[in-house]
């Protein structure tokens with residue numbers, strides 16, 4: 001069971017230039033968190049309204065993707081891919097949130113790092129098609145490793161892969177409900 005899917009995580013620093021710091025919103029567990037509602041019309045409307053609202057308010061945002069959500073029994077679900085494209089086509093960014101949302105406290109570095117690599121394939125292509133690259137990573141459950149060895153191994157791995165870990169400064173308890 002996933003937790004904390006739709007809460008909005010604020011972070012700053014990534015977009016800090018000189019004296020100015022900007023706050024960037026981020027959303028986890030993309031392509032969409034619809035609490036079990038599988039109706040595609042509803043899902044698309046939810047994503048469109050969210051994106052429109054962010055753009056109207058000139059809010060930069062990164063959506064962290066679990067690519068396992070892009071698959072169904074028949075393979076890649078193009079509708080779910082389209083939801084990510086709506087996000088990127090509107091100028092927002094995507095980040096890697098692993099493929100299957102594992103808890104690093106309970107899996108090995110090997111399994112976790114493989115899950116990270118598996119989790120970037122479709123997002124990378126969508127971003128590349130828009131002239132962007134995948135740069136951001138967020139740990140599921142914000143677990144960075146429950147031993148120094150594991151934490152260091154992962155941190156080195158992410159650095160080598162060119163990922164910036166999106167720091168979380170504050171968990172907001174509000175949700176944007178746009179229906």
Ligand SMILES: [Zn+2]
Pocket residue numbers: 005028029097101140141
């Ligand atoms: Zn998550």
